[in-house]
Amino acid sequence: MIVIRTLIITSCTGEKRHQVSNQLTINDFKEPSKINDRSEELSQFRQPAAQMYTGLQHLKVMDAVNTFRLSLGQDAVSLKIISAGYGLISENKEIVPYSVTFNTMKSAEIDSWSSFLKLHDDFQAAISEYDLVFVLLGDKYLRALNLPVQTRPNQTLIFLCSNQSTKFIDPGKAKYYVLPLSNSDASRFGCALVGLKGKLLEKISNEVAKRKGVLEEIYHEPAMVSEIFKPKQKQLELFVIESDISEEKQIKLKKSNDLEKILLLPAAVNQHLKMEYFIPDWDDKVDEFYDFINDKFSPNRKTQNDIYAHELYSEPTYDGILVSKTVMDKSKYKIAHIQNLGGIHKYLRFPGKVMGDCGAFGYIKLQNPPYTTGEILDYYEKLGFDYGVSIDHLIVGPFKEPGIREHRYELTLSNAEDFITKHNNLGYNFTPIGVAQGWNAESYGNAAKSLIEMGYQYIAVGGVAMSPTIEILEILQEVYKHLKPDTKLHLFGVGRIDALPYFRHLGVTSFDSSSPLRKAWLDAKDNYHLDGKAYAAVRIPYVDKPSSTINHLLSEGKCDRVKLKELEQRALEVIRNYDSGIVSLEDALSSLMDYDEVLQIARNGKKQSRNRELYKELLEVKPWQRCECEICRKYGVEISIFRGSDRNRRRGFHNTYIFYKRFQQFLASKGFE
Numbered sequence: 001m002i003v004i005r006t007l008i009i010t011s012c013t014g015e016k017r018h019q020v021s022n023q024l025t026i027n028d029f030k031e032p033s034k035i036n037d038r039s040e041e042l043s044q045f046r047q048p049a050a051q052m053y054t055g056l057q058h059l060k061v062m063d064a065v066n067t068f069r070l071s072l073g074q075d076a077v078s079l080k081i082i083s084a085g086y087g088l089i090s091e092n093k094e095i096v097p098y099s100v101t102f103n104t105m106k107s108a109e110i111d112s113w114s115s116f117l118k119l120h121d122d123f124q125a126a127i128s129e130y131d132l133v134f135v136l137l138g139d140k141y142l143r144a145l146n147l148p149v150q151t152r153p154n155q156t157l158i159f160l161c162s163n164q165s166t167k168f169i170d171p172g173k174a175k176y177y178v179l180p181l182s183n184s185d186a187s188r189f190g191c192a193l194v195g196l197k198g199k200l201l202e203k204i205s206n207e208v209a210k211r212k213g214v215l216e217e218i219y220h221e222p223a224m225v226s227e228i229f230k231p232k233q234k235q236l237e238l239f240v241i242e243s244d245i246s247e248e249k250q251i252k253l254k255k256s257n258d259l260e261k262i263l264l265l266p267a268a269v270n271q272h273l274k275m276e277y278f279i280p281d282w283d284d285k286v287d288e289f290y291d292f293i294n295d296k297f298s299p300n301r302k303t304q305n306d307i308y309a310h311e312l313y314s315e316p317t318y319d320g321i322l323v324s325k326t327v328m329d330k331s332k333y334k335i336a337h338i339q340n341l342g343g344i345h346k347y348l349r350f351p352g353k354v355m356g357d358c359g360a361f362g363y364i365k366l367q368n369p370p371y372t373t374g375e376i377l378d379y380y381e382k383l384g385f386d387y388g389v390s391i392d393h394l395i396v397g398p399f400k401e402p403g404i405r406e407h408r409y410e411l412t413l414s415n416a417e418d419f420i421t422k423h424n425n426l427g428y429n430f431t432p433i434g435v436a437q438g439w440n441a442e443s444y445g446n447a448a449k450s451l452i453e454m455g456y457q458y459i460a461v462g463g464v465a466m467s468p469t470i471e472i473l474e475i476l477q478e479v480y481k482h483l484k485p486d487t488k489l490h491l492f493g494v495g496r497i498d499a500l501p502y503f504r505h506l507g508v509t510s511f512d513s514s515s516p517l518r519k520a521w522l523d524a525k526d527n528y529h530l531d532g533k534a535y536a537a538v539r540i541p542y543v544d545k546p547s548s549t550i551n552h553l554l555s556e557g558k559c560d561r562v563k564l565k566e567l568e569q570r571a572l573e574v575i576r577n578y579d580s581g582i583v584s585l586e587d588a589l590s591s592l593m594d595y596d597e598v599l600q601i602a603r604n605g606k607k608q609s610r611n612r613e614l615y616k617e618l619l620e621v622k623p624w625q626r627c628e629c630e631i632c633r634k635y636g637v638e639i640s641i642f643r644g645s646d647r648n649r650r651r652g653f654h655n656t657y658i659f660y661k662r663f664q665q666f667l668a669s670k671g672f673e
Helices: 026-030 032-041 056-072 107-117 119-127 139-145 163-168 183-188 193-210 214-220 222-229 247-254 257-264 334-341 344-348 373-383 404-426 441-454 469-480 497-505 515-522 548-555 561-580 585-604 610-621 630-640 644-669
Strands: 006-011 077-083 087-090 132-136 156-162 175-181 276-280 320-324 353-357 387-389 431-436 458-461 488-491 510-512 528-530 533-535
Touching: 006 056, 006 119, 006 193, 026 032, 056 077, 056 193, 077 119, 077 139, 087 119, 107 119, 107 139, 119 139, 132 193, 132 214, 139 156, 139 163, 156 163, 156 193, 156 214, 156 222, 163 175, 175 193, 175 222, 183 193, 193 214, 193 222, 214 222, 257 497, 276 353, 276 644, 320 344, 334 344, 334 373, 344 353, 353 373, 353 431, 373 387, 373 404, 404 431, 404 441, 431 441, 441 458, 441 469, 458 469, 469 488, 469 497, 497 644, 515 528, 515 644, 528 644, 533 610, 548 561, 548 585, 561 585, 561 630, 585 610, 630 644
Parallel strands: 006 077, 006 132, 132 156, 156 175, 276 320, 276 510, 320 353, 353 387, 387 431, 431 458, 458 488, 488 510
Antiparallel strands: 077 087, 528 533
16 A cells, blocks of 8 residues: 655644743744743743644644544654744644744734744755645745745645635645635534634544545545535435524535435444433522512512422423532532432422433533542432432543543543442442543544443433534444443433434434523523424513613613613513504514614614514514413413513423424334334
8 A cells, every 4th residue: 555645734823731921922932042041931831732732723633633643553644833933843842832923913024934933944844755745724824834835746735724825825846735714614514713624634534534545545636635525415304303403504414424324324222222301400490470460479489499390391391300410519508408308309399310410511620520439429329319420521622632631531431430330339229320521433432332341331422512413423423333232322411403313323312401491591582492493582671670781771871760661661561462462563563672772772882673573573473372382371472571580481491392392203203202
C-alpha cells in the first residue's frame, strides 16, 4: 500500500488551557533577549502546543488527528500550528501562555509580523516533506503565509477556509482543492463556524477509519474530499411524529447518508425491552387551587402541598422521574426531609420508577466529582430509588482536551467498577446503572463495552445533551455493537422525538428530557405544543410584581402605573372574551398589542410587529379548545397566557402530555408497547 505522507496545518486559538494575567505579549516576542526570562516566569504553565490550546477548532482537530493515528498508525499524520506568537510550531513544542493573534491585526501589521516570524519560509520548508497537506486557516492566518510557496506537481493541498479567505490561496504547482465555508455550512453540519474546519477534518478522519485508501484517493483526486460531506442521492423517508424541529432541519436530516445506513443495520438485540421516558425533577409544581381570574394563590397555601404534573392528570405523562443529587444538595434539609417522609416515592407522590444520578453538570468544573461511591450507594438505598447511576465526570467542551479527557474517562469507568462491585457485595436493592462518557464515538463504544463486561445490565450514555443528532447516532452505533439481549440503554438529556426510530433501532430503551416542559416559559416563541406545531404564548406580565421591564417603564416615566394597569387588565379581559366569542380576532389583537407595544418599547426602544403575527396564529387556532387533555379542558385559555409560574408550568405540563402521547403513538406504531 502506498504511504501518503500527510500534514495538517491549523492555527492557534485565543482559548488556552491556562489564562494568566502576565502571559506573553507581542512585545516579549519582539525581544529575543527578553523572551527566555519571561518564559521562565511562566514555566509552571508550560505545555506542549497540542495541549495548550482549548478552542473549538483545535479540539476538533486533535480528535481528528487521534482518529487518523488510531486507524493508520502514530506516524501517519503530522500536525503543525501557526502561532501568532511563536510562528510555525510542531504540536510537541512546549510553550507558555501568550496573548497574540493575527485576528486583531490590520493587513499591514499582519504582513510585517508574519515576515518577522518567517512564516512564509517555514511553511514552505514544512510542507516540502509531505505528499498531502490539509490547511485549516482563517483569512488573516492565510494572509500571513504570503502564498504562493514553492510546491511540486506531485503534492496535493486541501484548503478548508472561509469564503473570504480564498483570495489569499495560491497553491503554486501542487494539485489542490478549496472548500470555502459559510454560516449555512455550519448550520448544515451542526457546528459553530469557529470550529467548522476542525469538524470537517474530523469527518474526513472518520471516513479514513471506516474505509481503506481514502487519503490516497484524496491525494490523487483532491475534489473528492467534498464527496465525504455529501449525502447519498437516495433519500431515506424519516419517520417523524409531528417533529419538534423545523422543516428545514427535517429535510437536512432526511438527506443524511448516516441515517440511511442506520436502518440498514440489524435491529439491536434488545428490541424486546420496553422503551421508557423519564422527566428530570426540578420541583416543578403548581398551586392546585390557584385563582386565575384574580391572580391569587389559594387561601392558606403551603408550597409543600403544591402538586406535580402526574397529580393533575389521571395518569402520569411519563414513565419515570430522574432526580439529580446536585439538585437535591441545593437545599440543606431536603434529603433529611425525604427520609422523614419515607423515601423518594413518598416525596414525589409518584408510583412509577425513580432514577437517581449525581448531576454531573453541577460539578463539571471540578477536577474530581465531590462524592464517593460509598456515599452515593447509601444515598440511593436510603431514599428508595429504583435505579442508581454511578459517579461520572463529563467530557465536553474544553474538558475534551487531551490529558483532561483521559483522566475523566478513566475516573468514570473506575467509579463504575467500584460502584457495581460494592453494590453486588453489600446487597443494595436498587438497580445499578453504569455511565459511559467519551470524546468520540469509539471512546464511548469502548466505555460501553467495559461497563457490560463489569456486569452492568443497565448502562447509560452521558454528555451528549448538546450534541447534534448525527453525532449522537454515531456514538450509539458504536455502543450498539456491544449490547446484549438483556442490556438496557439510557440516553441522558436527549428527547428528540424525530430521532426515536433511530435511537430505538440502535438499542436505546430509555431517555430523559425536560425540553417539552421548559419550552413553555424558556423558549422565545415555541411555548404551546399541539398537533405537531408550537405556538407562542401571549405575554401579559404582571404590573404589580417585580419585573425589569415594568420597573424600567415606571422609573423612566414612560408610562404611569395606572395606565399600565389598564392595559394589562384590558389584555386579560379581551383574550378571555375572544375565547368566549364576544370579541373579534382583530379587536382582540388590537388590545393585546396596545400592551405588548408598550412593553416592547421598554425592552428595545422601538415597536415590533413580530408578536402580532405570532399571537394571531395562536388565536386563530385556539389550541386550548382543541386539546382534550385534562389541563386544557379545566383551565382553557389561561394556559395560553405567558404569566406567572402557575400558568406557565401548567402549559409545560400540557406540552409534556403531548410529547408523551406522541411517544406512545410511536411505540404502538412499531409494536414496541
